[in-house]
Each structure stands twice: as structure tokens, then as C-alpha cells.
Amino acid sequence: MKRNIERNLLFTLFIPRHKNKNLENCELTAVFYFLKISYINMGLLSLLKKLRSNPEQELRILLLGLDNAGKTTLLKSLASEDVSHITPTQGFNIKSVQSEGFKLNVWDIGGQRKIRPYWRNYFENTDVLIYVIDSADRKRFDETGEELSELLAEEKLIGVPVLIFANKQDLMNSARASEIAEGLNLHTIRDRPWNIQACSALNGEGVKDGLNWISKNIQRKKK
Amino acid sequence: MGCLFTSPYSPLYYLFPQNSNQSKEEQPKVYSWDIREKVDPKDYSIENQQNEVIIKLPGSINGMQFIIQNLENCVVYLFDNVAQVSIDDCKNCKFFIGPSKGSVFIRDCSDCCLAAVCQQFRTRDCRRINTFLSCGTQPIIESSTYMKFACLTVNYAQLPEQLKNSRISVFNNNWNNIHDFTPVPGEQNFSFFNQNTELVDYVPLPDKFTCNQLKLFFSKAQTLIPLSVGPTSRSNNESVLVIFFSPDSTGNGLEMQESQASRLINEIRANYSDILLIQTKRYELSELSAENIFKTKSFNNFLKNGPIIGLEFNGYGCSQRCQDLVNSLSLKPSFVSEPSPSLSHQIDAFYNFADMQMSV
DSSP: OHHHHHHHHHHHHHGGGOOOHHHHHHHHHHHHHHHHHHHHHHOHHHHHHHHOOSOOEEEEEEEEESTTSSHHHHHHHHTTOOOSSOOOOSSEEEEEEEETTEEEEEEEEOOOGGGGGGGGGGOTTOSEEEEEEETTOGGGHHHHHHHHHHHHTOGGGTTOOEEEEEEOTTSTTOOOHHHHHHHTTGGGOOSSOEEEEEOOTTTOTTHHHHHHHHHHHHHHHHO | OTHHHHOTTSHHHHHSOHHHHHHHHHSOOOOHHHHSOOOOGGGGEEEEEESOEEEEOTTSSTTEEEEEEEEESOEEEEOSOEEEEEEESOBSOEEEEEEEEEEEEEESOEEEEEEEEEEEEEEESOEEEEEEEEESSOOEEESOBSEEEEEOOOBOTTHHHHHHHHTOOTTOOOTTOOEESSOOTTOOSEEEOOTTOOGGGTSOOOOHHHHHHHTOBOSTTTOSSOOOOOGGGOOSSOEEEEEEOOSSSSHHHHHHHHHHHHHHHHHHHHHOTTOEEEEEEEEOOOHHHHHHHHSSSTTHHHHTTSOEEEEEEESTTHHHHHHHHHHHTTOOSEEEOOOOTTHHHHHHHHHHHHHHHHOO
């Protein structure tokens, strides 16, 4: 798909100007080479974004998951803040983060069993649901799976893209993202875009890849 | 025109071969956990045992995650750095948990005693757990009853280094600031031990050989973690706030700041048994907050050197005695509050800024 866009862009932009066929080939090569370089450097999305004239898009992102999954660490990691002194969340935290030309308003809601019924107060107008799992807490895989399927059945979250972070991959006992995807039957999700991304919110690995998936998906939704 | 890329007769075909480009995109990204050495989870877990004493010495865990589950009548000591610890389905057990960079999470346990140094402490579905804590954030309990808390008192040879590795400061201890997610009207799910409680009566020291090897102490006299009694034990109207700043931003400066704070605590403890250490905090103070507490800008220069250490003492004549000790031992740079009508506001502000600093 990317390749097609690239090609169309190229031809719509440059071809009509050239009449001489020999010249065309040679110049095209040069021009395309330039584009190719910029494509590698900036990524196609940023390239498209540069061509797009509409102002920055705001997204409301809901960050949910069991207690001790690492939601607040992820939130702070998204905002490039120090993650070494994080306190258990009693209510919620919110941060605005810039990413790929989007302004992400991220809501991080406490995950204790007692306060999960309050999650629904935050469902309205959610653009993306991020669900965080402690991949090393095997005892509670069933519990986290149940909470996730309840979320996916929520009327107010119908069609909302869901990104699942298989967090704490840095820990010795962590299950791989593929293992978790299988255990939670993620392949049965058909009513929305979904993705599972392995990450360690503590050292930041994988977090950016998750964000990239979000911006790609929102892009696709808009078109 | 598409044939420009797909036809072998076109120069573009060779410059940008489609296949290589595609394979680059499809190749999954390699993360550190894909290439790390495999470890045997058995080396980092203790499970399904009865009537055992298990000791993990410094260097045997090295900051890895640790799992404890399904034990009965066991005593477990982890004298090493851990990433996070989960303790599940244990009965009648005693635990010592060394500095945990993340959480210590205890679930479905009953009748246990626990001593832990950690960044976070969480419980769920527990009954009758006696906990001795040094905790960098507010401990939380959920669906847990008959929980009792006290300040941890411990020292061993490797503890200072392990604390540094875990980025835990013994001066930031929130053991007495419990948050209960499931309060029951008219009842209290948690309470505090009285000041005479000794850790050894709940978690025994290990064998003599191990104690000697580690230079291990659980006593109040030897503790590296300042023994505080919590705000509920303010017995006297007179409190004093003593704040230590780091003289510079180097490691030496921070070390000097800590040793000065320890020195004052020890002197007070040794000479004035009626003066109690209420709470200790260590956090980064902003200039604006500092002016609010000190009512002057003269300390602002020290703030950029690192976090401040704040101690609250309570007892008759504590202001004067702290002031005298700070002068005679020349513990500098520091601030000692003076008795004044605005003192309680000053102390409240000090704790409020600490709580604000801890939240996101």
C-alpha cells in the first residue's frame, strides 16, 4: 500500500511536466531517489502529514488495565518523564503528549478491582483504547482477559481501535506478546482494528512502535 | 506506467528492487528481550513448600523479578535487589524482601509477617498481615483486613549499595500513610504497631552464620532506615521541621546531605528520648514551593543541587535542641524552623508539596 501511494504521489507531482521521454527517465530517477531518501528519513506518514494542510489532530486515549500493570509508567514514558518514582494511582492521571503530529490526551485510570466499575465514566468520545497487561503476572492472565473482553463488549467503545501493550517484557517471567494474544483469543476480535505490542514501559522499548500503530490507524480511519 | 518499477528493462527496477524493500518492512523488529539470555524461572521463584527456611544472599537475584507462591509455615529472606515481587497464596509465613525497584504485591495471603524495602507496596485479598515497611510511595491495600504496619528497622553490609541500585532513599518512607481502596464504614482495615514493637518478634533473624556474613541487624539501634513514628504519634504541641540541602550536585554532596541528616537523627535519639522523629521525606522542591515554606529566597540556590531531605521532630523543646545540634555539629546547609504561629502551616506545606511531587 505504501509503495502505491509513493508511486501515485510521484507521478501526480512530476510526470506531467516532462515531454522528452529520455529526460524523463533520468530526472525521474533523481527525483525518486530524493523522495526515497526522505521516505526513509521521515517515514511516509510524516511526509503525508507535511503535504496535508489541516491543523494538528487531537485524540482522546483511554489507558486501562489491571492494577500494577504499568499504566502510569507507560503514561510517563509516553511523555518522556522519569519513571523511577511512580505511586499507585488512586483516581486517574491525565497527560497531553505530542506524537507524529497528533496531540494525544491520555487518560490513565486506576485499575484496582474496586474502582474498575468507574472506568465506564471515561468511555465517552474515546478515539483509541490502550489496554496494558503485566506480562509477568501469569496468575492474573484470566482476570485481565475477562476485563478486556468486558471492555470490548461495551456499547460506548464499539469500533474503537484497541492497542494492547504486553508490558514488562524486561522481566524474567514475562510471556511473549504472541503467547498473550493466543491466550486472550485476540484473533477473534473482528469489529475493530487491534494490535498487540510487546513493550517495557520502564526502559521505553516498544512504546514508540505502539504509538506508530495508533497514528497509522487513525490515518486510515480518516481517509 | 507501473511497469517502470516492475519491468526488468526499466532502470528503476534495479535501483529500487521491490522485493528487498518489502522484506525490510516485513522483518519483525528485534527487541532486547528477543535476544537476552534465557534464565531458569526456578532460580527466581519459591513455590509449593512447607516448613522451610530459604535464604537468598546478595548477588543471587541481581535485580530480577521474584515470585513467591503457595507456601505454608516458611521463612523466606531475599537479601538482594529485585525488580518486583509477587507473594501469592501463602499462610503462616515470614518474609524479608530486599530493595524492590518496583512493587511488592501480596495477594490471597493470611497470617504472615513481612519486612520489605520497596518503591510500591500493594495488597489484595489478604488477612492478618503484619508489615514492616520502608516504602517510597503511599502503600495501598484492597479487600484486606486486620493489616498492621510499622516502620522497618534493618541494616546489612550490602544494603546501601542495593538501595542506590533501586533508586530508593531511606529518607523517603511512607510506611504510615496507608490508602485503603475498600474502606468499611465504622471499621478500620488497618492499624499501626506501637512504638515498642521490635521487628525480630515478628520476623526472626536468620541463622548466626548468615547474620555475621551479612552484618545483619533488625534492631532499632543499628537501623539504616530512620525510625519514624508517624503523624498520629505527635504527643506534644511542639514540632520542628529540619531540612537538609545538598551543598553541590555531585554524588559527594548528596552523600554528605544524607550523613548529616542521619547524624542529627542519631544525636536526638541518643540524647533526648522524649523527642520523636515523626516523618522523613526526600523530594525535589521547586523554587516557588520553597519560598512558600521558608518565606525567603535564600535557599533557592541549593534546590538545583538535588532533592531536599526533610525531618519532622516532635517533643518538648525540640526546636531549640535541633537548632543547637545543627549549630554545634555545623550541619550545613540546612534550615531549622522556629516556633511561630505559622509553623503548622509550614509543616503542612512541606508535606503537601511532597505529595504533589509524588503524583503524576
